[in-house]
Amino acid sequence: MGKNILVIASTSELAQRTITELKNQGYNIYTTSRHAAGVMEEGVIEYKLNVADEYDFIHLKEKLSSVQFDTIINFAGIAIAGAVDELSEIELKKQLDVNLFGLLRIIKYLCPNLAKEGKLINVSSMASYGIFPFLSPYCISKASADILLNTYSIETGIKTVSIRPGAVATKFWESSIELNKDTLKDKSKYNKEKEFIVKNANKNSLHAANPIAVAKKITNIVNLKNPKTVYNLGLDSKLAKCTRFLPQGIINSIVRFTLKKRIKKG
Numbered sequence: 001m002g003k004n005i006l007v008i009a010s011t012s013e014l015a016q017r018t019i020t021e022l023k024n025q026g027y028n029i030y031t032t033s034r035h036a037a038g039v040m041e042e043g044v045i046e047y048k049l050n051v052a053d054e055y056d057f058i059h060l061k062e063k064l065s066s067v068q069f070d071t072i073i074n075f076a077g078i079a080i081a082g083a084v085d086e087l088s089e090i091e092l093k094k095q096l097d098v099n100l101f102g103l104l105r106i107i108k109y110l111c112p113n114l115a116k117e118g119k120l121i122n123v124s125s126m127a128s129y130g131i132f133p134f135l136s137p138y139c140i141s142k143a144s145a146d147i148l149l150n151t152y153s154i155e156t157g158i159k160t161v162s163i164r165p166g167a168v169a170t171k172f173w174e175s176s177i178e179l180n181k182d183t184l185k186d187k188s189k190y191n192k193e194k195e196f197i198v199k200n201a202n203k204n205s206l207h208a209a210n211p212i213a214v215a216k217k218i219t220n221i222v223n224l225k226n227p228k229t230v231y232n233l234g235l236d237s238k239l240a241k242c243t244r245f246l247p248q249g250i251i252n253s254i255v256r257f258t259l260k261k262r263i264k265k266g
Contacts, residue, residue: 005222006030006069006113008051008106009076013170014123017215018073019044022222030067032060051076051102057109069113071222073121076102079176080137081197082183083190091183092137099141100148107152119159121221122149126166126237129244131255134193150229161227163218164241166234167208173201196263209234 005022007015010031019029023043032049047063049056051074080095103122111120127135128142146162153160177184177198184194214233221227232238243251 003070004028004030004067006032006064006072006110008032008049008072008074010046011035012075012172014168014172014211014215014218015073015075017211018075018218021215021219025219025223030064030069051105052097054105057105061109064110064113067113068115068118069110070115070118071121072106072110072114072118073123073218073222074103074106075123077123077125077141077172078179079127079135079172080183081135081176081180082137083134083188083193084136086183086186086188086190087137092140095137095141096144099138100144103145103148107148111158114158117159117225119161119227120149120152121161121163121218122146123218124149124162124164126164126232126234126240128162128164129240131240131243131251133255133259134190134197146230153229159227160229161221162230163221164230164232164237165209165214166232166236166238166240167204168211168214168234169204169206169208170211171205173205177201192263193259196259200262 005027007019007022007029008031009015010019011033015031019031022029029044030047031044032047034048034050047060049060051057076098078095078098080091082091107120114120122145124146125138125142127139128146130139130143132139146164149160149162152158184198188194217231217233221231232241
């Protein structure tokens with residue numbers, strides 16, 4: 001009997017690519033999405049789950065009470081954009097409810113189903129290094145989730161992995177633009193910066209890292225018996241990691257200069 005893997009937020013493009021890789025290796029795949037309808041296809045069982053809804057977790061916990069998972073992979077995530085001094089509490093709470101509290105609910109309700117040597121993998125982002133202007137909600141949520149994940153591992157001994165990809169060419173960018181369309185269209189002193197955010201997102205949706213290659217790397221990590229706690233996937237993510245070794249003031253100056261240069265370049 002094959003190993004069981006639970007994939008949270010399975011409808012994302014990166015999740016779908018990863019599921020294909022895992023199926024090809026003989027894993028039993030259980031998936032969740034906000035609009036699940038039942039069994040999707042042979043070898044994949046689907047359940048309804050909105051990671052921002054605690055009642056969905058309670059119901060799912062009951063349905064999966066007899067299933068033991070070797071790995072749980074969380075792909076759930078949204079990105080709220082905007083300037084800090086224009087940010088509303090409602091927007092920040094919406095961001096955290098999915099990216100941070102969604103992970104907490106996974107830990108509380110689903111991780112008790114992990115096998116003794118099982119592992120929890122959270123697909124984070126290079127944004128967790130907190131150096132991306134006009135994406136502070138997203139950066140906060142990813143950094144907080146990484147801290148939550150690591151502390152959970154220390155407290156319980158359960159293997160956890162934070163995968164921090166750089167930009168990946170998926171529909172995530174298009175959905176993020178749609179999610180933030182009102183904020184990005186509002187006229188303010190940051191009009192040029194907002195125009196750049198949209199242009200850069202559209203560029204990433206076409207010309208960033210290949211999602212198939214990223215999915216293969218995630219699958220390789222799933223197969224490891226003793227994976228590292230953090231994986232930076234892509235050159236841009238590895239460069240973001242390097243910022244931890246420089247004074248914050250220098251990093252801020254570099255990012256500010258680079259942003260102004262790219263906006264001017266158009």
